[in-house]
Amino acid sequence: DTAVSQTPKYLVTQMGNDKSIKCEQNLGHDTMYWYKQDSKKFLKIMFSYNNKELIINETVPNRFSPKSPDKAHLNLHINSLELGDSAVYFCASSLQGGDEKLFFGSGTQLSVL
């Protein structure tokens, strides 16, 4: 049973489209995250949610809207996709948040054409 699972694995779409990535964790963790990894492998935090509440929004454009229906799920919706959105998006979770280990999903490779 995968601890942090995200779908889809690959997403290829045209500029201007809207797309969603789903994430679920079965670890009973309170905190979930979205990270973006660019082509140079740099990992940058986008959002942190704790018990369904937004804690951190790291100056991400309004086109990105995370939604957490419950603490086991954190989905990411992206409107009006741009070329620069092409990256690998990772969902992660941790027990409470702060100084502790992150558990990552396997990533969603988004390609905007």
Add this chain to the structure above:
Amino acid sequence: GENVEQHPSTLSVQEGDSAVIKCTYSDSASNYFPWYKQELGKGPQLIIDIRSNVGEKKDQRIAVTLNKTAKHFSLHITETQPEDSAVYFCAASKGTGGFKTIFGAGTRLFVKA
């Protein structure tokens, strides 16, 4: 702002040799320093971590050291094997006001058989 610098960006070693990756952090409130290994097509996975009240930690062929005064921490891999080839990330986070782990830029390690 918070920043983690990592060097080198690429490291190539012969099988059996040691590999050392070095990081520095800027936020003196950071108290947790994990290291993640990312294999191709997968999410980062924790391999070892160290907290600010400890100077050194070892787990088989992997060791981490922390110098709080200098804000440096390092990963040491001994007796490298081809399966150690991957991208390694250092990171830093803090308990109070946490919910955000800052990653270094990554080191691509090649172990030649």
